[in-house]
Amino acid sequence: MATNIVWHKSSVGKLHRQELLQQKGCVIWFTGLSGSGKSTLAYALCQALYSRGKLTYVLDGDNVRHGLNRDLAFKVEDRAENIRRIREVAKLFADAAIICIASVISPYRKDRDACCALFPERDFIKVFMDVPLQICEARDPKGLYNFARAGKIKGFTGVDDPYEPSLNFEIVLPEKGNNITSPYEMAETVISYLEEKGYLRA
Amino acid sequence: MATNIVWHKSSVGKLHRQELLQQKGCVIWFTGLSGSGKSTLAYALCQALYSRGKLTYVLDGDNVRHGLNRDLAFKVEDRAENIRRIREVAKLFADAAIICIASVISPYRKDRDACCALFPERDFIKVFMDVPLQICEARDPKGLYNFARAGKIKGFTGVDDPYEPSLNFEIVLPEKGNNITSPYEMAETVISYLEEKGYLRA
Structure with missing residues (x-):
């Protein structure tokens, strides 16, 4: 066997991996209040893309705060470092x-x-979950609004800390003017965007 | 479209992703002195697995110290946090x-x-690059030994800080008793291990 093969560090790059997977690497970033449905939609999207043979991975508090970010608390600088x-x-x-x-x-x-x-290269797609505070608070899936209102959590987004809106979200859900609100249907909206932009092919 | 579908967070898990990729997720951890050939072998392995249709990703100083770990220096606690x-x-x-x-x-x-x-689940495979200090130092691909001997880098492994050997490496390279030392051939040794242990199928 030849021993004089020169190996280049970059011999397998992102384009090769994309060819293998027949998709383009990107980040879909769900942002919004606690209780707005970010994680539910994230996993629905994961499921819907899997059924199309696409490889995804969900990064959320559960798999990051318990490992990589276990050394971080919830004070301002720790939340910035978390992100x-x-x-x-x-x-x-x-x-x-x-x-x-x-x-x-x-x-x-x-x-x-x-x-x-x-x-x-703009492979960062921000999806804003545009759900009113009242609805998120009524859902309160983790009981966190309850704690925040009782003063047991400080700096809770929507209660005593702001959510700063932007004008540059790539997708806002639920879409205005239709009544699509199920995670399954909202996932399809995201997938339509990905298809249109070419992310679901190499 | 039905809106009462219940989405479970864990509906797509590691096993599903493994099925999609026809491989098992694992970590191959190259350890050894600076200049022992860790990165060269890492990229050779990446290339050899790519040619078999397998998806890999290399984590090394270049793509981690410049991003995720850019806040870390080289003092003892920072090196521990880096790892x-x-x-x-x-x-x-x-x-x-x-x-x-x-x-x-x-x-x-x-x-x-x-x-x-x-x-x-033991999906962590330690590969020790067993190359004598003299050889690593003669190679000195980044000029770091030179700096360390001149006292410009403190706590440099092999010079004024120890490499602690272990008895529990899964693979030691180059293998004793044969003269396989090219990155290409050493990558094949690792691939044989992966095949034998079932990592290259779902």
């Missing part, structure tokens, strides 16, 4: 050619903009 | 069903053991 690390890991996943689905409240415009800036 | 984050990200990649190839000096036994402990 920074998630966006850096998401970038690695996108480079691996995976459709990375992140579910993060990410209430501050500057943090979301910093995420965008990491993806010069 | 901790790499192993946590490697775990996410393995969960995504990817064959994750990490290239990290990781000189301390306790750090490597902490990595192992994250993978109760």
